[in-house]
Amino acid sequence: MLYTGCQWKALAIKMNPRGLPEIHYTRIYRILRRWQADGCIERIFAGSVRKLHQDGRLDLTVIHGDGTTTAAKKGGGNLGYSGHKHLKGDKVAAFCDRDCNIISPFIAAAGNRNESPLLRDALPKLSEMARAIDAAIFEERFRTIERVFAWEDKFRRLLLRFERISQVHYAFKTLAYTLINLRHYCRS
Template sequence: MGASPWIVSDELWERIAPLLARKERRFRYPGRKPLPDRQVLCGILYVLHTDIQWEYLPKELGFGSGMTCWRRLRDWNEAGVWQRLHEVLLAELNAAGWLDWSRCVVDSSHVRALKGGATRARRRSTGAGPAPRHHLITDGRGTPLAVILTGGNRNDVTELLPLLDAVPQVRGRVGRPRRRAVTLYADRGYDHDCYRKQVRARGVVPAIARRGTEHGSGLGVYRWVVERTFAWLHGFRRLCVRWERRADIHQAFLTLACCLITHRQLKSFCY
């Protein structure tokens, strides 16, 4: 039997540990010794995989309290740990020649939310609850390059340029870091000539289906990878329903899930 998915492997921990800030304990009145970061991270992954409420996190597994895990997740997200980890993993994939820069693919997906969100998360229709949306951009093989959380009333095309700009500068190869693919593929929800011009201005060729045309344009041959990546993302049960009132906590889970998917691809390709 394989290890539980919330157990942090040695390979993953070697990449995360250098990104975490070290806090010196006070000499006088040091207080209770903090729980090791690796154990707390296992508790965060347990919540991400099982969707258990923070207060019901099993203490007998050694993760500490749910509030301890929540605070570390918040602090690490504010320090940019997950974003830097994602960049490190992307650089390793790029160095191994796995990233497909010939094209990138964008799409979005609605997510249910059973609690009120704090930022741009409510529908404008009367009586409807919050309905956040995940916006995702991947490379040609489905590796997540960036993910954005918005409210459900945000049109897909309005997040096209923010998604392109959210792709980090990926190192790992000789020469300047790479952040732009050659061609961008998208469905009819992104059909707008104004945005096509702005995509071209960024040095990317837009391949976006037009409204009113018959189905069977052939773009699905390239776009299926982003649908598969959404399936991977929503395989983390915490991302299927937004329980967090704070958008930054849900965004932290989103970026952490992208890191885990990228690390999974790195393991399958390089090991």
């Protein structure tokens, strides 16, 4: 779903010998909601950051933070009109290291909010992650955080927000950031 951006009911589910789906798409949705509600998706993300740190793949000599806005087409919670982008949507702010690894959970807000206060709100979450890793400085912004947001755009599910429930959209975004972090472990 992240890569194709398909609707829930369009999931590629195999059919059983009687011609019925092996599992109904609503069951998959409910499981995602359960994982989101109990913090499982955030723990998976934190595990990806921990694994990168243990393997020496984090370069914290520079930390970048920025925000990006996602247009919302169906409405939902946590939305606002961004006059700068000329769209209604939501905004997230994230921090990454020099090698484009997302190192903190993101902060979400309505699209009409400025990134600066969001980054201030995001710092305590970054501090939680930084307890296991060293502090760093800010520079080289375009090479890192903008590249992270460009990689996020390859997940079609996140290009336009069709999820009415903010938590579901943010769960998908957290999974995308986890996959971006784990790209080091993929075989080419």
